[in-house]
Amino acid sequence: MTFALYSLQVAPLVVFRQDRNSSFLSSNSDSNQKSKMHVSMTMQTDGASTNIHTSHNKIPHVLTVAGSDSGSGAGIQADLKACAARRVYCSTVITAVTAQNTVGVQGVNIMPEDFVAEQLRSVLSDMHVDVVKTGMLPSLNILKVLCQNLREFPVKALVVDPVMVSTSGDVLAGPSVLAGFREELLPMADIVTPNIKEASALLNNVPLKSVSDMRDAAKLIHELGPRNVLVKGGDLPDSLDSIDVFFDGEEFYELCSLRVNTRNTHGTGCTLASSIAAELAKGSSMLSAVKVAKRYVETALNYSKDLLIGNGAQGPFDHFLALKNITQNSCRQDRFNPNDLLLYAVTDSSMNRKWGHSIAEAVRAAVEGGATIVQLREKDAETRDFVDAAKVCLEICHSFRVPLLINDRIDVALACNADGVHVGQSDMPTHLARSLLGPEKIIGVSCKTPEQAEQAWIDGADYIGCGGVYPTNTKANNRTIGLDGLREVCQASKLPVVAIGGIGLSNAGAVMESVPNLKGVAVVSALFDRECVLSETRNLHAVIREAALSRK
Numbered sequence: 001m002t003f004a005l006y007s008l009q010v011a012p013l014v015v016f017r018q019d020r021n022s023s024f025l026s027s028n029s030d031s032n033q034k035s036k037m038h039v040s041m042t043m044q045t046d047g048a049s050t051n052i053h054t055s056h057n058k059i060p061h062v063l064t065v066a067g068s069d070s071g072s073g074a075g076i077q078a079d080l081k082a083c084a085a086r087r088v089y090c091s092t093v094i095t096a097v098t099a100q101n102t103v104g105v106q107g108v109n110i111m112p113e114d115f116v117a118e119q120l121r122s123v124l125s126d127m128h129v130d131v132v133k134t135g136m137l138p139s140l141n142i143l144k145v146l147c148q149n150l151r152e153f154p155v156k157a158l159v160v161d162p163v164m165v166s167t168s169g170d171v172l173a174g175p176s177v178l179a180g181f182r183e184e185l186l187p188m189a190d191i192v193t194p195n196i197k198e199a200s201a202l203l204n205n206v207p208l209k210s211v212s213d214m215r216d217a218a219k220l221i222h223e224l225g226p227r228n229v230l231v232k233g234g235d236l237p238d239s240l241d242s243i244d245v246f247f248d249g250e251e252f253y254e255l256c257s258l259r260v261n262t263r264n265t266h267g268t269g270c271t272l273a274s275s276i277a278a279e280l281a282k283g284s285s286m287l288s289a290v291k292v293a294k295r296y297v298e299t300a301l302n303y304s305k306d307l308l309i310g311n312g313a314q315g316p317f318d319h320f321l322a323l324k325n326i327t328q329n330s331c332r333q334d335r336f337n338p339n340d341l342l343l344y345a346v347t348d349s350s351m352n353r354k355w356g357h358s359i360a361e362a363v364r365a366a367v368e369g370g371a372t373i374v375q376l377r378e379k380d381a382e383t384r385d386f387v388d389a390a391k392v393c394l395e396i397c398h399s400f401r402v403p404l405l406i407n408d409r410i411d412v413a414l415a416c417n418a419d420g421v422h423v424g425q426s427d428m429p430t431h432l433a434r435s436l437l438g439p440e441k442i443i444g445v446s447c448k449t450p451e452q453a454e455q456a457w458i459d460g461a462d463y464i465g466c467g468g469v470y471p472t473n474t475k476a477n478n479r480t481i482g483l484d485g486l487r488e489v490c491q492a493s494k495l496p497v498v499a500i501g502g503i504g505l506s507n508a509g510a511v512m513e514s515v516p517n518l519k520g521v522a523v524v525s526a527l528f529d530r531e532c533v534l535s536e537t538r539n540l541h542a543v544i545r546e547a548a549l550s551r552k
């Protein structure tokens, strides 16, 4: 069930083993995080020592050794953003400074190798680095300096992105570096992540035209010494899917994802490699790190596909999944944005139980599918379980910049620091909820009449939930007010209104189109009483968005 929610529908990442005899999706093929990956934790009993690392103060740490991209789409800047987004500390050693934008690379200034060595020593001698990730290594000497330092300061894992050519086609590393990769760096690597062109270059320009060629290439590159190889097939022509081939020395895995149709792909290679490094730093196994990293990149690409940054052919993407909201709602308010009411997902514990979804799984699928605000309506949850689940859901929602409200329970909202609450006419009075929650939190109130809407405004609410628009099985004995009742409240209300009750794919468009000023629809069963919450949300989001646009 979890797989259906996330992998197939959310980010259509399909993973299947090539070995027919083995079970589907075995996750710990990483027994091959081999002997060379050892932790360099230093414990000293000398009280005066400054070099004591204990498990409770140590955070996962990736060091990226790469070039700077002035346009910030790729290189060091992409690595920093990816690691921050994946919640890992990232230190940097800059090998070159490029003058670069979405058109191409206008200039490269290679750092003197002594200074690269100095940066490496500064970081590695002082900080506890878990994983080193390499990007642009513009000279053989720099590559050699790096290998020397890695021997002197062993780390848990080495991720090599064998950067040779930029997305714009500019050469970033010459033939001598290629030889250095083959002879010195790859034998030290835990994983190498070439794209088609780089894999071909590593193998003396052997042509790669099919997935079968990629498998052959992965095997040959593995013979150069890295413990794992990921040949990225994004540039393979004539395919709807993007297929990467992962080889761990024993088995092949084809990792498929739908090709995202966007110009904003600059920096995907750097980001993928950094994200793999980040997951390894957190302690993931290799295959799981690759899968999570791939899904993250795919989600970010999908999210950023319409961003417009720069005038060139290859734009950067948004590692934090945040910029789109800024462009869509140019006057976004910090506390509450009424536009967030567009697709309001309201959970239901019994529906989640019925389909075998945890609250967190259901919420993640809803926000990945496009829900713009979420309410946890867990009528039969134990308080302790409710608080725990709410904390997890809050993290998920915030990673998508989606507000999370709690139904009825002010105490739970306070305990997990949710973004607000939704209360009804027989729940805690709005003015009391406001005094408990303070001025910043979002408060929604259920109203069926203009008088209730007026009172909600006086009491300090932020929005109104108005229904039932249609009959519903989700809430017992709920009075239906119909489209006319909704229109009446919308017309009178000083607060933004979201419609609720019996709304789904078949009528959401009509509700949005026929009620002026309505900010969105709130939905329970049409999203959560379904096997695949993700695709239901995606479909509903498309319908509502279209209706909202056609109203303008």
Ligand SMILES: Cc1ncc(COP(=O)(O)OP(=O)(O)O)c(N)n1
Residues within 6 Å of the ligand: 344, 346, 375, 377, 407, 408, 422, 423, 424, 425, 427, 444, 445, 446, 464, 465, 466, 475, 498, 500, 522
């Ligand atoms: C967005 C939204 N609108 C209305 C409601 C109903 O709230 P309430 O009347 O308190 O009923 P319960 O949901 O508590 O049964 C809502 N939850 N969300």
Ligand SMILES: Cc1nc(C(=O)O)sc1CCOP(=O)(O)O
Residues within 6 Å of the ligand: 446, 465, 466, 467, 468, 469, 471, 472, 473, 474, 475, 478, 500, 501, 502, 503, 522, 523, 524, 525, 526
């Ligand atoms: C929670 C709730 N409040 C309503 C109101 O009229 O205030 S109707 C309702 C249930 C909405 O569920 P569904 O989308 O499955 O019809």
Ligand SMILES: [Mg+2]
Residues within 6 Å of the ligand: 407, 408, 422, 423, 424, 427
């Ligand atoms: Mg209530």
